[in-house]
Each structure stands twice: as structure tokens, then as C-alpha cells.
Amino acid sequence: MKVMVVGGGGREHAIIKSLKKNPAITELYALPGNGGIASDATCVNIGAKDIDAVVSFAKENQIDFAVVAPDDPLVLGMVDALEACEIPCFGPNKNAAIIEGSKVYSKNLMKQYDIPTAAYEVFHNMEEALTYLDTAPIPTVIKADGLALGKGVVIATERQQAKDAVRSMMEDKIFGDSGNNIVVEEFLEGPEVSVLAFTDGIAMKPMVSSMDHKRALDGDQGLNTGGMGTVAPNPYYTPEVAAECMDKIFIPTMKALNQEGRTFKGCLYFGLMITKDGPKVIEYNCRFGDPETQVVLPLLESDLFEIMQATSKETLSDIDVKFKNGSACCVVMASNGYPSTYETGLEITIPSDLEAEVFVAGAKLDNGILKTSGGRVLGVSAVGETLEETIEKAYEQTKRVNFDNAYYRTDIGKKALQVESEV
Numbered sequence: 001m002k003v004m005v006v007g008g009g010g011r012e013h014a015i016i017k018s019l020k021k022n023p024a025i026t027e028l029y030a031l032p033g034n035g036g037i038a039s040d041a042t043c044v045n046i047g048a049k050d051i052d053a054v055v056s057f058a059k060e061n062q063i064d065f066a067v068v069a070p071d072d073p074l075v076l077g078m079v080d081a082l083e084a085c086e087i088p089c090f091g092p093n094k095n096a097a098i099i100e101g102s103k104v105y106s107k108n109l110m111k112q113y114d115i116p117t118a119a120y121e122v123f124h125n126m127e128e129a130l131t132y133l134d135t136a137p138i139p140t141v142i143k144a145d146g147l148a149l150g151k152g153v154v155i156a157t158e159r160q161q162a163k164d165a166v167r168s169m170m171e172d173k174i175f176g177d178s179g180n181n182i183v184v185e186e187f188l189e190g191p192e193v194s195v196l197a198f199t200d201g202i203a204m205k206p207m208v209s210s211m212d213h214k215r216a217l218d219g220d221q222g223l224n225t226g227g228m229g230t231v232a233p234n235p236y237y238t239p240e241v242a243a244e245c246m247d248k249i250f251i252p253t254m255k256a257l258n259q260e261g262r263t264f265k266g267c268l269y270f271g272l273m274i275t276k277d278g279p280k281v282i283e284y285n286c287r288f289g290d291p292e293t294q295v296v297l298p299l300l301e302s303d304l305f306e307i308m309q310a311t312s313k314e315t316l317s318d319i320d321v322k323f324k325n326g327s328a329c330c331v332v333m334a335s336n337g338y339p340s341t342y343e344t345g346l347e348i349t350i351p352s353d354l355e356a357e358v359f360v361a362g363a364k365l366d367n368g369i370l371k372t373s374g375g376r377v378l379g380v381s382a383v384g385e386t387l388e389e390t391i392e393k394a395y396e397q398t399k400r401v402n403f404d405n406a407y408y409r410t411d412i413g414k415k416a417l418q419v420e421s422e423v
Helices: 010-019 051-060 071-076 078-084 094-101 103-112 126-133 159-170 239-259 293-299 304-313 387-398 414-422
Strands: 002-007 027-032 065-068 120-123 140-144 153-156 182-186 192-199 204-206 215-217 221-224 229-232 266-275 278-285 327-335 357-360 363-366 369-372 376-384
Touching: 002 010, 002 051, 010 027, 010 293, 010 304, 010 357, 010 376, 027 051, 051 071, 051 078, 065 078, 065 304, 071 078, 071 094, 078 094, 094 103, 094 239, 094 266, 094 278, 103 120, 103 182, 103 239, 103 278, 120 126, 126 159, 126 182, 140 159, 153 159, 159 182, 192 239, 192 304, 204 239, 229 293, 229 387, 239 266, 239 278, 293 327, 293 376, 327 387, 376 387, 387 414
Parallel strands: 002 027, 002 065
Antiparallel strands: 120 182, 140 153, 140 182, 192 204, 192 266, 215 221, 229 327, 266 278, 327 376, 357 376, 363 369
């Protein structure tokens, strides 16, 4: 079978490495892919948001199955366009991808269907938002309605900071049209948990939980990033919490979308906070998370391609989705200066006998030499029986990967280990 994966980051590399395990796949394409993905798939220089070009490529090359991984093309309707040409896909249609594409929509959905989330107010007018913030509880959370490369959220600890965030989104348009409408949300406290789930609108099969590390520096200091590392499973996500999430959040979300005529098929991401009042939804994503995918898929025992096909065919209930009992840890190696300014074009050296998987995010091939081309360059993912030995192994192998000005956090999983020791 000919399969194509739309996207070109570390998440897509992890998906491609998992798909490669299925012997039925004879040709594997990445659009656009990257310099690291090129060792595992044929990269085609077509942008992930170029729906017409992607559809033309799929038709001309008789693609049998497509995986649309990033948020932008899903929200823009790439799955709809491919399915209109009778190309089966993994990923939601445009009308279901709105669950990530509009925070206003997702918050209203949760409110209507009694899915636990933070209290909130929606504003379409800047002056009304600013007036509300005169008396709103602080800290508060300001969210741009639409997609903003994961940067459209401000946790404001001071009233003026909250107002500045509103002005930057609604007046200065730092996120473009995504800031036309905003959500002002109650500040929740508690540990965060990421849970990805396969769903075909009939069955819901959660994957192993994970813990992301968003801040650039050790000790959760510094600027927010796309993610500096992950561990799985997340020790805060106990069997009791998992059962409560399934009963009060996961199944109700699937049913709510069905009720709305927006049946979701693909990977639904639940960003959760375990509050004193129980688990609540911080955010939904309409696709695999990054870098959560880089620890979740290495623990997957079942065949990813079979799961994806079942999701498309609405036969997911017939598939046994199994994960290993061990742990996984991904350490993200970034260019020094990320997420602000950083240098690119630096040669990357990856030993051939590395005892971990490398998922490449921001790199290109230059005359056959792998060089940095982005802020988050790659993730080194290790799997082991215990979290402690897995973290140790991930860092041992990370030290063996080299490029000039490489930077990575040294405390990925430290908090998870502390939680484990307290249980």
C-alpha cells in the first residue's frame, strides 16, 4: 500500500517510524517531511497547508491512505478534500477539527454538555473584555480563539498583564484573525496531564498518558515553548483518575460531537488538569500532540496502521489497542536561544549505534549532510522498564548526539519521579 503523512516535524517522524513496522506499506511519503524523516520516507516538497497540491499528489501517485497530522490542514479541511477523491484518511473532517480550531466553540461545547472545564467568558469586543478585567479574579487566563502555533494563551498574574494580553490579541492582532474573539478563563491549579485517544465516533481508545514540559529552562522557568520533553506514563494519571476521565470527559466529548453533527474520527488530544475538584479540560487538540507522540508511540504494542485504518472505517471497537508496561522519556534538543532567536545550518551528528530513537523536527539535508533548520531540532526518546532508568538512558543517549549550540533541559521527568516516590 502507498501511504502519505502530511507534516514535517518530530511528531510526524514518530508516526512514520511506527507506520514503517507494518509490512503492508510498500511506499511511504512525507509532505513536506524534513532532513531526518528523509531516512524513513520519501519527502515531497509540498507544504502541509497546500490542500490543492497535496490532493493532486495523492491522486497522481495513487495514494491508498493518508495521515493528516498537523492542526492547520485539519482545520482548513484537508481530510474533506482527500476523502472527496475517495482517499481514506486518518484525521477529523473540518467540522470536527473546530474543537481545536475555535476555543470559543470548544468551551461552549463543554458548557452545553456538562464536561468539566474552567469557568470562562467570551468576548468579541476589546473594550468589553477590558471592562470585565477591571473586576475579574487574578490570576486569569487569556486565550485567542483560533490557532496560534500553540502560543495563543497567556497566564496573567497581574491585572495589567491581562489587559496587555487582550490588547495584543484583539487590537495589535499578533495572532492575526485568531484574536478576533477571545476567551477569558478561570485560572485552575493542579498537575497537568496529556492524554491522546483514538476514536472513530463510536469507540474511544485512550493511549498511555504523558507529562509535557513546556518551559524553556530547568525548573519550569523561562519562556513557553512547543515542548522541551515528555515522559510517559504520567504518575498523576492514576487508574481512578483515568476512570473518571473516561466517564465524565472522554465519552461525553465524543457523544457531544456526534450530537452536534461533528463526528470526530482520528486522534483527539485531551489537555487535562487534575484539580482539587477532579479532572478538568484545559484544551482539546484535533491531532497527536508534539512531543507527546514521541513517548506514546514508542510504547504502542499494537499496529498503528491497523488502528488508523480501523478509525477511518469506524471499526475501532474491533481493535485491541495495547501499550507496553514500561516507561518512555523524550529529551528535546533545541538550538540555543529557542524560542527567541537562534542559529541554523549547523551540522548534526547522530551515532549509528545510538540506544534510543531520534525523532527529527527541525533539520534539512545539505548535500547529504543533516543540518539544523529550526528551533526544536530533534527529540531523543528512550524506553525502559522503570521511569528512573528510562530517564537516565534518555540523557545518556542525548549526550551522544551533537550539533553546535545545542541546548536541552536537564530535568525532564524529575517531577514525575518525585510523584512516584511519594506514592
